[in-house]
Amino acid sequence: MITVDGLAVEFSGKTLFSDVSFFINENDKIALMGKNGAGKSTMMKIIAGAQKPTRGYVRAPKEAVIAYLPQHLLTEDHCTVFRRDTQGF
Numbered sequence: 001m002i003t004v005d006g007l008a009v010e011f012s013g014k015t016l017f018s019d020v021s022f023f024i025n026e027n028d029k030i031a032l033m034g035k036n037g038a039g040k041s042t043m044m045k046i047i048a049g050a051q052k053p054t055r056g057y058v059r060a061p062k063e064a065v066i067a068y069l070p071q072h073l074l075t076e077d078h079c080t081v082f083r084r085d086t087q088g089f
């Protein structure tokens with residue numbers, strides 16, 4: 001359903017990740033794991049179309065709706081998704 005092919009991200013010539021390819025099929029439930037700064041958020045933003053990769057592409061069907069919920073809300077940077085969800089902030 002969603003195809004990620006040959007994705008690479010470089011910042012000022014420094015490679016964050018490269019040659020990342022995978023498929024996401026309907027009903028898949030996926031956990032993206034990696035150490036702090038590995039590029040998880042960057043990858044999610046690219047899949048959601050909020051950021052462009054240096055190389056590679058993300059392909060999804062026209063009818064697919066891809067949404068990205070930021071870890072920190074844009075209006076309240078101190079407020080995490082967990083806190084907002086559990087405590088109504």
Ligand SMILES: Nc1ncnc2c1ncn2[C@@H]1O[C@H](COP(=O)(O)OP(=O)(O)O)[C@@H](O)[C@H]1O
Nearest residue numbers: 011012016034035036037038039040041042043
């Ligand atoms: N626009 C940018 N310019 C330069 N470096 C960036 C930019 N965005 C993210 N980075 C760097 O890329 C790395 C990965 O960030 P991020 O995707 O937020 O990692 P994670 O979500 O896995 O913790 C971090 O070192 C971060 O500082």
Ligand SMILES: [Mg+2]
Nearest residue numbers: 040041042071
């Ligand atoms: Mg992150």
